[in-house]
Amino acid sequence: MNASSNPALPPDAPWIVLKFGGSSVARVARWGSIAELARQRHAAGHRVLVVVSALSGVTDALKAIGESADVGERRRLAEALAQRHIDFAAELGVDPALLAPWLAHLSELAASGGGSRCQGLYAWQAELLAMGELMSSTLGNAALRQAGLNSRWLDARDCLQAQPQPNQNEWARWLSASVPAQRDDELRERLAGRNADIFITQGFVARTADGCTAVLGRGGSDTSAAYFGAKLAAARVEIWSDVAGLFSANPREVPGARLLRRLDFQEAQEIATTGAKMLHPRCLSPLRRSGVPLWIRDTGNPDLAGTEIGPEAPDAAPSIKAVSTRRGITLVSMETIGMWQQVGFLADVFEVFRKHGLSVDLIGSAETNVTVSLDPSENLLGSDVLAALCEELAQFCRVRAITPCTAVTLVGRGMRGMLHRLRDVLADMGSLSVHLISQSSNDLNLTFVLDEADAEGLLPRLHADLIAACALPAEEDEVFGPTWAQLYAGDRASRPQPWWRARVEALRDIAAARGTPAYVYDLGTVRERARALRGIGAVSRWHYAIKANPHPAILRALETEGFDFECVSPGEVDAVREALPGLDPQRILFTPTMAGDDEFADALAQGLRVTFDCVEAVRALADGRHGGRSIAVRLDIGPGRGQHAHVRTGHDSKFGLPLADLPAFVEAAQAAGLVIDTLHAHLGSGVFDAGHWREVGLQLASLAERLPTVTTLNPGGGLGVPYLPGEPALDLGALGAGLDELRAAYPRLTLAMEPGRYLVAEAGVLLARVSRIKRKGRHVYVGCDAGMHTLLRPALYEAWHPVVNLDRPDAPRTMRADVVGPVCESADNLALDRRLPADTAVGDVLLVDIAGAYGAVMASDYNRRGRPLEIVLDGGAA
Amino acid sequence: MSGWTFRRDGIGTFRFVSATYDAATGQARLEYAFDDGPSMVETIRFPGAPAPAHPQAVEKALQLLHLIAGVSYFKAAVPARIVVETAVPDAATAALLDAVYVEGLAEFAWRNGLDLRGRIAFPRTVAEDAGTTAPALALPRRSLVAIGGGKDSLVSVEMLRALGEDMTLTWVGESPLIAAVAAHTGLPTLNIGRALSPVLFELNRQGAWNGHIPVTAINSAILLLAALLYGFDSVVFSNEQSASAATLEAEGRVVNHQWSKGFAFERALASLVHARIAADLDYFSLLRPLSELAVTREFARHSQYHQHFSSCNRNFRILGAKPRERWCGACPKCHFVFLALAPFMAKPALVAIFGRNLLDDPELAGDFDALIEWQAHKPFECVGEAAESRAALAALAGRAEWKEDALVRRFAAEILPQLPPGSLDMAPLLRPGTDHALPSRYQGLFDAIQRA
16 A cells, blocks of 8 residues: 555544554554554554654663753763664664664754753753654654654644643653643644544654753653543544553553453543553543543564543443552651640641641541551662651651551542442451551552561462452452453463263253262363372372372272372371271371371371471470381471462461471470471461462471471472463473572472362363242342252352353353252342353252362251262273 | 490590591591591682692691691580590690680580580690791792682772772672672682581481571681682681670670681781791781671672672572572571671662561561660670660661651660760761781771771
């Protein structure tokens, strides 16, 4: 296609603003996509304005020139920059001579070190910084024209005029300028008269009232695109980058975070302000005021609809959209001293913050206390400003500087209407040191400020809790898109079809022939998981934690796969011995909790391996009757992890020997003639962070260095199983690599682990039959013969299990219902607020998936409803 | 170890069997044994070491290293008799060795309920000592600086850098932490390899005595040998004043956890080196005139290291980005370094290093009490003197951003009023002391600190 073939659009054709960042514009291949995107929009009847950043790294280099006092160095840096642009022009295949005027100006600026027409250091720096975009847009224009577009280069300074703000200091006036952004018909007409439909201009750059160059500060290119969108009253602004949009949590910490398909401006603003790095919060307000939608798109995946941000939907139900964290927060708590109800206390307080140049974020207040939060800034970290501030505040109140803290924020419209869904989140927070809770007055966020050490690993757990509690309704696919892992993590996220998909008929037959409720286990899946774990070469001994599922067929299958066993009670030991008569007792690790002295003595007498976690139990063996035996010690090395407060096992739980007691333990073991050969720590379950076991192992290894008899580290189990749809599986490759690193660093030590759930959860399903369907108002209850007496996890932990109607596996799932059991308890549910086929009927067989762990073993005969059947499939036969 | 069983209390003799240095591989081989048990061989690897230019001095340094490093093996059984099957030491050397084995193992003995006083007697030659000065070897003027990944050696490095000193940073054994910190200095490095005899681990499993050994004495001997091999005229450590103070005095015994970091050992080893190995090979601690507080004040200024260093006594052999992977937060070293840095750093910057505020954790009250020797004795760790910890806490009690933190408030309310007034001034603690053995070219270094 050639330039002249673009038919001219009518003068009132709607505008679209496309913005591309530095890493896009610095890649030759991306310019083909940029041209294609512009072409498509033009072909659809839009005028197009392309806004570009400087080539990646260029703004930093310009900043370095602007901060150097050495003219030689400035020249050298400027020459390197010039060369980079000349090289890039050659790569693009455009004429480097186009850059000549800019390069001359850059060289002049670098040489002069100021002293241009616009006086002052900041003015000079601003002019220097603007060079990056001026050059990249010049090259970009040539690239677009080369691709056959009739595009025109536009100097952004002719369109965006900075306006000084009240309280704006000199630095901000030049280097973090603001531009008023209302619809600008003069600009629209001017551009319509330019005989072109596609324009390219600079992000970040504006002009002052006296004709000098100013820049917009951090996130400036997004902000420029927003200004242009507002001025041109565009149909929309599209920001193109390496990710498809905003996510429900930081994907680096939560790979199961969902793409947010649709947000209103205020929600997006809140997410951007409370931690998301993707979008600069400044760029939203011009668009919100003028009602221009903002789309975020992925340059590498242009067909994927990313995040669309627009005006608030009038009928939006309250829901949480995202959870974010910010680290390094300092809280300043101020207690009035005998000034109760004194007029002007707050004014005095805030005056001091203003004076020290500190901007306050969150505020919590009481009659006699005000607590505010400060974000980490260079000022706060590198100077005495906090000391000076506190000193001054201390003159009229009692000050406490609480740091380091992390702010955890839930964002979503209608927070106050969702408190009942936050039961688990609040329970979770209750076990941590929370210093401040702030609920924003716009009802868009709820923020907890807690000790930074407590916040480690919290985000994935919270995110999962919110989904399980339906507070973050991940099933609403108009709002929530695919997970980050599905989009960007490749194979790891694509979980294989569950085993039962190929056996739907057979399962229905089982339900008919054998009755319900019934657990069905597939040994093939157990073996598959076992082999996957045995593939982790760094671990020399695997113990299956049989409490997850002690079915004898499973124990036998795992023994054949080379697994040893971990038992927590004499009963479990008996179960193993009955299933596997003649098993070497050293292959059973006995790790009871709160057991009496007799239990330990018996276990040692039976020849089992034994784990201790208190000094007294070892002192009871001081008579030396088991002298020479090796033992393990379970340590409490820090905060526990896992999906629910009940299944976490660090501080504030009964498990583990406190580190402070370790010397006494060692002494007691020596006195009893026992040799400590294993250090063990288990920090809870449902862990997806593949680096977790390396980290626990490292803590244990650093302790083992002072205990020369230790030969083995056991960093526990707790390997996460993805229950939620789209949640990525645990990355065993990464787990193994972390442990390899540990082994290499501590060659003297071998590793043992004790997974339970991981081996069996996905191998089991629960079959139940629908007994009753009941409607109460708009609420639908699907009742079945399985309940909390069959599968306790949903009632006990708010666990989330997938539920499928086996009689209608492919029917559209349009009915929202709670799946509940026949027990007289209001907590008796299997699944809340799920989608099932609308024609789900009494007699249908429901399948509750991922029920192989902590299912049958926790079942009871409560309400005299009987216990479930357990059926084992091996190679298809029941 | 077939045919021989380790019966700790039945062992009669510890034998120094042989010590050799192979110039072709740069490897020193140190051999030991108990009675007629298996030989225990430790190897020290000097990567890329040139052929020795001073073979006699190297031989002497090797012998000294052999005798000092034997302490790791000797302590497994602590037998009554010591036999040196290589060259028998002269009286001066034997006296130093007796001290290393008695004082250096004092904490080990105390904790294991042993008493080594009067039980260690190295064999010595009866002949008169061979003079008091070894020959000068015209060693190049450059420093081999021991770096440990903590604050002290980094302060030395920056002081020496300011003097324009030609230096190489060195450490013994694998340590990613030290390697990373050393890389941040941008200076040349030398990582010396050391492998203990695997037999020792086996003995540990069979009930060997265990505990603290004077590791700085061993490392000093390794570095002296390295200086001769690679050509340095100074071996620089970074031990401060407080290393000389006793950790515990009980039942007439003085136990100093950091004895081999103390001034007495430094002087004894330095003069033995001048007398027996090389007159122009200096061994000293650059920070000897300084208190821990003076060192932390210096260190606070070097923010480029703050996110990388660690003085925690847990040896994390893998580096992680989280503070928890460098600082356990539970050991006396973590507690002391936190406290000693606090008066000299912005609070948010300090807590960012540790990932938590240790002075606001009421559960640590007892640990901080030990640091200030308040109804407790100083921990067996390389931490500053009680006076320093008291002065630091007193300073924080007067600081608005610290004084409401749990342990500072407790100190101010319950302990401070009972301490003698005037004993808490920090200024005298920051002034450099005069007990040191710095060669003259470093003497001017402390003028700046003196004035500060």
